[in-house]
Amino acid sequence: MNDWAGSAVLGVVLLIVLRGAAKGADVYAALLRGGRRGMEAAMGLLPALVGMTALLALLSASGLSDALSGILKPVLGLVGLPEEVTTLLLLRPLSGSASLTALEEVFARYGADSRAGRIASVLMSASETIFYTLTVYLGATKLKRLPWVIPVSLASYLAGATVCGLML
């Protein structure tokens, strides 16, 4: 198979650098400045990743996550998703660190190129931490609640997940 998407990644990098050059920007200085911000964001992630990896290890060793996957299997089957992605599907709207950990678990157990691995990849990248986003934005205002955001966001999440199950 011709990996055109891999070439597209390189194309995007080239495009960004070309844009910078065309505008006369100091490309490398900008790369370092943005890189520092990215590093600061990434540095702070470790405690949450450790907490979530510990939780998922516990759930999987105690058999709880497999039991849950078994129970939800028929429901997931309705939208064409394999039971292997249950944990990720449930955790994705709640927490970024938890879903990254769940994604890694799917990769480790079934492989990144398996159907479950590919579906998990798309689920992860085509969705957001719905509850967290709402908390952050509401916290910045005096509003107590925003009607419809949660149901609409969950419905759109499920729609995206269904499309993903149909495509892969």
Add this chain to the structure above:
Amino acid sequence: MSRAWMVLVMAGCGVALATGSAPQAAEALLESGAGAVKLWLVLLGAMPLWSGLMEILRETGDVERLGRCMRKCLAFLFPGLKDEACWSAMGMNLAANILGLGNAATPAGIRAARLLEKQGSAGVNALAMLLALNNSSLQLMPTTVITLRAAAGAVHPADIWPATLVSSGVATVVAAVLMRIACTRRKRHE
């Protein structure tokens, strides 16, 4: 999430103790830290690269340009909203969001939320729509996941890109349509 973590840890420990799988569970728990660090190292390498590349686009003014273009395309989703400052923050938030620039999207979104709050019911509806669009997150470049796939040994790590575009695109359209319906119905009730 704090409460979910607490409840789930209690459930995990309880079930492991009750079913006699406690020693294996303890072992898995103790070994999990190393896995977390491995995942963290991949992120630690990937995030500075992409946030650096995106900073170049910010410097050239392209993120802002994309924001202006998006507000023109999406004006029909935010009826009755005239305030220029709101629009500028919302445009920046949406543009940063589809480029995967969390660092820039959140401050712009918070600025938009504070400004929209003062705009009455049109502002509240607009904030609800903005959040629905943020949450469905049309994703142009799934860089983090591509990097994690590469690290996990995928043969073509980027081949999930088209599916991501379609899936997040459909989610975004569904979010916009549903929120539009919800807002119109609320207006009729008032």
